[in-house]
Amino acid sequence: MEYNYNNIELEKIYTYSELPDKQAGRCDNCGNSHFKSKVGNGEFLRECSNCGMKKSI
Ligand SMILES: [Zn+2]
Helix, strand or coil: CCCCCCCCCCCCEEECCCCCCCCCCCCCCCCCCCEEEEEECCEEEEEECCCCCEEEC
């Protein structure tokens, strides 16, 4: 399955490999550059503080 930047699902946790940053360090959905981050299970989860999009880095 392919993902595209125009159809971001906020319920989903994307991974960097399936959806690389369109612009490094910015949210693919809203362009915000502030994130809340969580670390768990050896993964780093980045959540946009504006729209809530999640990506495992
Ligand atoms: Zn966002």
